[in-house]
Amino acid sequence: MKEKFYIFLGPPGAGKGTQAKYLADKFNFHQISTGDILRYNVDQGTELGKIAHSYISEGKLVPDDIILDLVKDYLGRFRGQVNGFIFDGFPRTIDQAEGLNEILQENQNKIDKVIYFNVDEQTIIARNINRRVCPKCKKVYNLLVKPPEHDLLCDICQVELVQREDDKPDVISDRLNVYKAKTEPLIDFYKQTDKFVEINGQLSVEQVAIHLEKEINGI
Numbered sequence: 001m002k003e004k005f006y007i008f009l010g011p012p013g014a015g016k017g018t019q020a021k022y023l024a025d026k027f028n029f030h031q032i033s034t035g036d037i038l039r040y041n042v043d044q045g046t047e048l049g050k051i052a053h054s055y056i057s058e059g060k061l062v063p064d065d066i067i068l069d070l071v072k073d074y075l076g077r078f079r080g081q082v083n084g085f086i087f088d089g090f091p092r093t094i095d096q097a098e099g100l101n102e103i104l105q106e107n108q109n110k111i112d113k114v115i116y117f118n119v120d121e122q123t124i125i126a127r128n129i130n131r132r133v134c135p136k137c138k139k140v141y142n143l144l145v146k147p148p149e150h151d152l153l154c155d156i157c158q159v160e161l162v163q164r165e166d167d168k169p170d171v172i173s174d175r176l177n178v179y180k181a182k183t184e185p186l187i188d189f190y191k192q193t194d195k196f197v198e199i200n201g202q203l204s205v206e207q208v209a210i211h212l213e214k215e216i217n218g219i
């Protein structure tokens, strides 16, 4: 069976990561979250992590060539082992999107759908400010809509949750500006293809998941 390729496009905090994890489990896809991979490298103190940290901490984008090499590497590692891939938080620039097309073409693959999570700016800011993460298992919570069961402790590890350094209010506004300048143009880029699908990212996690499952099942 030919592998499927999905892009989840949308502003930070739109719910892409939550949905990508859920769907990857359900359909045996591999989630390629460039943000998660970069943060892992920062935690591990790798060379890539050291370079990436200087960009991430200021809400800037890591250079396109670094990101494209990383994605190529992950695709190579997981090809043939899963039913498909969900790109979460990638591509983030037109150059990354063109680079991805080239990588896929080299292997006679193509994007199946680009799913754009439409969420208004107020909701985005509230979601980012209220996001908390378990430093151990990386499970993501939201103090407003998906709080932990007890205080600020991870339900699984019982470790105190932390706020991502780039979810602090001053960095969030920089990230949103970068999103508007560099990533939003991808909406028109992909609208020119017949792969573009828009979903209402304001809905609950469960409702968004239902819409996405229909898209994946081709209903």
Ligand code: AMP
Pocket: 012, 034, 035, 036, 038, 055, 056, 057, 059, 060, 061, 062, 063, 067, 088, 089, 090, 091, 092, 096, 166, 175
């Ligand atoms: P995310 O977890 O997707 O919000 O990403 C966190 C940060 O990692 C971003 O603000 C960027 O600094 C960096 N990053 C993640 N993905 C990319 C990408 N595709 N291109 C450039 N930088 C990225």
